[in-house]
Amino acid sequence: MTRTFEIVRIFALKDLRISLTYRLSFVLGLFTAFYGMLSFFFISRVVGHSATVGTPEEYFQFIVIGVVIGNILRAAVMTAASNARSDQLEGTLEILATQPISPVALALGWSALPVMEAILEGAVTMLVAVPLGFSGFTPDWLSVALVLVISIAVFLAVGFLGAAIVLAIQQGTGVMGMVVGVMALAGGTIFPVSVLPSSAHILTVISPLTYVLRAMRGAMLHDQSPGYLLSTSLGVVLIYAAVAIPLGTIALSMSFRFARSRGSLSRF
Amino acid sequence: MRIVRGSTRPSAPSGLKAQCVTRRFGGRTILDAADIEVPPGALAVLEGPNGAGKTTLLRIFATVVRPDDGEASVDGYDVVRDGARVRERIGAAFVNERSLYWRLTGRENLRLFARTRGLSSRDARSQVDSLLEELDLVAISRRWVADLSAGQRQRLIIARAGLGMPTCMLIDEPLRGLDEAGIETMLSFLRGRATRGATVLIVAPKLDELRGEADALYRLRDGQIHPWTVPEPVSPSTGGPRP
Numbered sequence: 318m319t320r321t322f323e324i325v326r327i328f329a330l331k332d333l334r335i336s337l338t339y340r341l342s343f344v345l346g347l348f349t350a351f352y353g354m355l356s357f358f359f360i361s362r363v364v365g366h367s368a369t370v371g372t373p374e375e376y377f378q379f380i381v382i383g384v385v386i387g388n389i390l391r392a393a394v395m396t397a398a399s400n401a402r403s404d405q406l407e408g409t410l411e412i413l414a415t416q417p418i419s420p421v422a423l424a425l426g427w428s429a430l431p432v433m434e435a436i437l438e439g440a441v442t443m444l445v446a447v448p449l450g451f452s453g454f455t456p457d458w459l460s461v462a463l464v465l466v467i468s469i470a471v472f473l474a475v476g477f478l479g480a481a482i483v484l485a486i487q488q489g490t491g492v493m494g495m496v497v498g499v500m501a502l503a504g505g506t507i508f509p510v511s512v513l514p515s516s517a518h519i520l521t522v523i524s525p526l527t528y529v530l531r532a533m534r535g536a537m538l539h540d541q542s543p544g545y546l547l548s549t550s551l552g553v554v555l556i557y558a559a560v561a562i563p564l565g566t567i568a569l570s571m572s573f574r575f576a577r578s579r580g581s582l583s584r585f
Numbered sequence: 586m587r588i589v590r591g592s593t594r595p596s597a598p599s600g601l602k603a604q605c606v607t608r609r610f611g612g613r614t615i616l617d618a619a620d621i622e623v624p625p626g627a628l629a630v631l632e633g634p635n636g637a638g639k640t641t642l643l644r645i646f647a648t649v650v651r652p653d654d655g656e657a658s659v660d661g662y663d664v665v666r667d668g669a670r671v672r673e674r675i676g677a678a679f680v681n682e683r684s685l686y687w688r689l690t691g692r693e694n695l696r697l698f699a700r701t702r703g704l705s706s707r708d709a710r711s712q713v714d715s716l717l718e719e720l721d722l723v724a725i726s727r728r729w730v731a732d733l734s735a736g737q738r739q740r741l742i743i744a745r746a747g748l749g750m751p752t753c754m755l756i757d758e759p760l761r762g763l764d765e766a767g768i769e770t771m772l773s774f775l776r777g778r779a780t781r782g783a784t785v786l787i788v789a790p791k792l793d794e795l796r797g798e799a800d801a802l803y804r805l806r807d808g809q810i811h812p813w814t815v816p817e818p819v820s821p822s823t824g825g826p827r828p
Contacts, residue, residue, distance in 0.1 A: 320703070327700045331686065338688045408683030412745075415647045415677045416701045417669065577668075580610060580641075580650040583679070
């Protein structure tokens with residue numbers, strides 16, 4: 318376990334060093350977050366005051382959490398696959414495969430910095446949102462931390478499945494983009510799931526994001542305790558974790574074995 | 586050393602061994618029941634034309650490609666069943682300058698891989714310094730890999746294979762792209778590793794300067810490996826071997 322954390326730290330630092338060589342893109346990323354929040358603020362003014370979304374303030378708070386969690390979802394689910402693909406294309410994957418690193422440590426290393434950046438960006442987004450109306454509630458911070466940890470674990474495990482596909486068949490990052498898009502749409506990121514057509518209901522029910530958002534909104538906006546959340550929405554997320562984590566881990570190991578058998582680790 | 590199925594027992598270095606290794610790609614047989622045994626501490630060179638399967642054999646020892654048939658082992662550890670243990674013992678260098686992170690410096694690249702090999706921060710720093718020195722890379726070690734010449738990148742790739750003091754080094758065309766001084770440095774480095782006990786397997790399409798350094802020579806033809814004694818070059822004046 319210590320070795321895994323060490324590998325994750327090493328890869329996060331490596332990615333940080335590389336990303337710091339692209340300073341402009343880092344600044345533009347922060348600007349995009351600010352611009353996005355401002356856009357959602359004005360949208361909330363337009364569509365607020367309804368039975369579905371409540372007051373403009375309530376809807377804005379709803380969106381802020383949706384956007385922050387949606388970004389963490391995207392980072393955790395997509396980056397293992399996209400960084401595996403980058404390493405394939407850039408030619409570093411083969412040499413990484415000769416190192417004494419477990420597939421899980423490598424995949425966590427691929428995701429570490431993007432997830433940390435998404436969390437940081439989420440914190441900045443919330444700070445930017447405070448003067449716009451993201452206030453007037455008392456979060457249960459322990460619940461917030463618990464929801465964050467469990468949901469990131471689930472998202473990462475889903476990301477492992479994506480990386481497994483990429484390692485096995487040298488494609489699949491687009492599929493992961495679609496998965497994230499569907500989860501965000503059906504899970505209620507920027508609008509309540511009640512407005513979705515009944516045919517999309519099944520997607521809402523099976524998407525872990527639905528329960529993550531419910532739990533996070535409960536923890537942030539309604540002061541819901543860990544005990545309460547674990548007996549409701551967060552309990553469902555835990556079940557997802559129990560299934561997705563072993564599944565993702567096994568898939569990742571199998572895909573490495575498959576790629577070694579096919580001899581495709583050095584191909585792109 | 587006999588390999589026991591499921592075993593992870595070997596301890597002392599016993600070199601590289603492939604028995605009846607066959608590997609096919611897309612219906613074409615690249616290695617056809619190939620055998621090779623490189624004793625510990627030997628520097629062996631495997632020569633063969635382009636596309637003969639030299640790099641495939643190296644990749645099999647490096648665990649990135651599995652043999653379809655036959656067995657291969659590194660220090661007695663089977664490359665398929667004990668892959669994780671094999672990876673702890675090898676240092677591999679393939680012909681692929683893109684296998685470095687181009688927006689990191691040479692030193693940062695080496696430190697990264699030193700840490701992935703499990704070296705502590707202090708050991709990583711000391712080994713990286715020593716490898717940079719051995720391969721005459723100190724002066725350019727703080728430049729981005731993107732700004733290095735092909736020969737400098739090649740030396741960096743070989744330096745990386747030496748991290749963690751591997752017991753077996755698997756090196757693909759080490760002299761490629763090197764100038765005369767670079768070749769001398771490289772040969773001295775590889776010989777030094779073998780002298781210190783590492784088993785070194787080099788594959789190359791031509792023997793060139795490698796010939797004088799090799800403890801054993803092999804040829805790969807039609808998917809099979811044969812021990813090879815190279816005839817001495819004939820002197821044009823006397824008709825006999827060159828002095």
